[in-house]
Amino acid sequence: MxxxxxxxxxxxxxxxxxxxxxxxxxxxxxxxxxxxxxxxxxxxxxxxxxxxxxxxxxxxxxxxxxxxxxxxxxxxxxxxxxxxxxxxxxxxxxxxxxxxxxxxxWKDYFKPALISPRAIVGPPWEDFEAPDGGTKIVIEPGMAFGTGTHETTQLCAEKLDRLLAENDASPSVLDVGCGSAILSMIAKRLGAEPVVGIDVDATALEVAEANLAVNDLAGEIELSTTPVDEVEGTYDIVIANILAHILLHIREGLLPRVAPGGILLLSGITEAQEQELRDAFVGDGFVEVSCEQKGEWVCFELRREV
Structure with a gap:
């Protein structure tokens, strides 16, 4: 053996x-x-x-x-x-x-999936095309860092797609807990600038860097293991697709990263945890824009008041 x-x-x-x-x-x-x-x-x-x-x-x-x-x-x-x-x-x-x-x-079950109106994600062994006016993201995440098929990723991708479509400028994006960098890559391809992804797991970032290279985005997105409370500056859109108890743990470092008038997307939250997260994040200058649901998962869109 x-x-x-x-x-x-x-x-x-x-x-x-x-x-x-x-x-x-x-x-x-x-x-x-x-x-x-x-x-x-x-x-x-x-x-x-x-x-x-x-x-x-x-x-x-x-x-x-x-x-x-x-x-x-x-x-x-x-x-x-x-x-x-x-x-x-x-x-x-x-x-x-x-x-x-x-x-x-598991590769037999990973097929291309349209996870937002303008973004399709799939593996390198499948032949697929980008939607009209959109982007194609190729990903081979190993086993543990996400393929884009989870409801929370789709919820965030749909909201991100809409926010970028509505914005004629190039809003800045911070992807907290970026994992395989799917959302970071979608943000970059749909016009965000700059795009920064952070994750406490160094192995996840190795996977993310490989994904950037496959998609000709090497060097286009800044990736690091910087804790959220040590990230400098603020961002027009902050995405945090993490488990609910981690969102609660990093709340004090997360909220200040959102620029005045900016948007905070929170997911990784089950329906049963919805009210607890609403109580924790709505208020103190943040208002709830919407809360969407797929299956038993929800995604909050919050706006920081100017």
Whole structure:
């Protein structure tokens, strides 16, 4: 067995059904290299998968750790995070895994997607064209930093597209938690200037830099691991598509980055968290323009008063 194979771990959670979305988001936040949700209906007739008890879902995720000690620490950290998020967890298992056929199988399901009226995102192995007057973004994000198909990315992309279409100037954009830089690239291609993307995960930025190169945008977007409260200046549009508890944590650094009269887009928020985030961000000079929803996810558009 190679050392590389020994570094992979399979994590399995059995949780109450209501906590599925938040649990999956947590696994991605911990840099999962793939997350599968097994519900009672989908796998009812599959005899190769153990039945999922009523009222629960099973989440299966894959991670790579350098040592067993790192895997053990991850298990403790994940247990703590699940508790902090009030996710009822019936079981959590983390064990070495050697079958990596899943690692490329996901590519069968990544197809080009129109995520806003003027932006289409797809992988390099698919042949697709940009919409009229719009842009084509090619992305191969590895496994953990986003392909543009998630509802929160689409919500932000749609709002960003509209804001840029309505603005004859070239508004500045700050993409907080930029991940694979999809929103940053859309902003740049649709006329924003300058565009800055920040993410605390250095590996995410490596993926983002590779995506910029593939799309002939290398050097056109400034990427860094600068914390939001250390970013200099203000921006006409600030996007923060992150999990709700992180939005709350960075609130004091996020709000001052929005220029007077500027727009703040907040997503990564479930319907159940909508009012908590509204209470936290509306006021203190910020007014709610709209709150759109896809599935169970919402996106706020807030404007900073002049």
């Amino acid at each position: 190679t050392q590389e194979a020994e570094n992979w771990y399979r994590v399995e959670l059995l949780i109450e059904e209501s906590g599925t979305t938040n649990a999956a988001s947590l696994l991605w936040e911990f840099d999962a290299a793939g997350v599968e949700i097994q519900d009672r209906e989908t796998y009812a007739d599959d005899e190769t998968i153990a039945p999922v008890p009523e009222g629960t879902n099973r989440l299966v995720a894959f991670f790579q750790f350098e040592t067993p000690g790192a895997a053990a620490q991850f298990e403790r950290d994940l247990t703590s995070a699940l508790g902090d998020a009030d996710i009822v967890t019936l079981s959590l298992q983390c064990a070495p895994y050697t079958d990596k056929s899943w690692e490329t199988a």
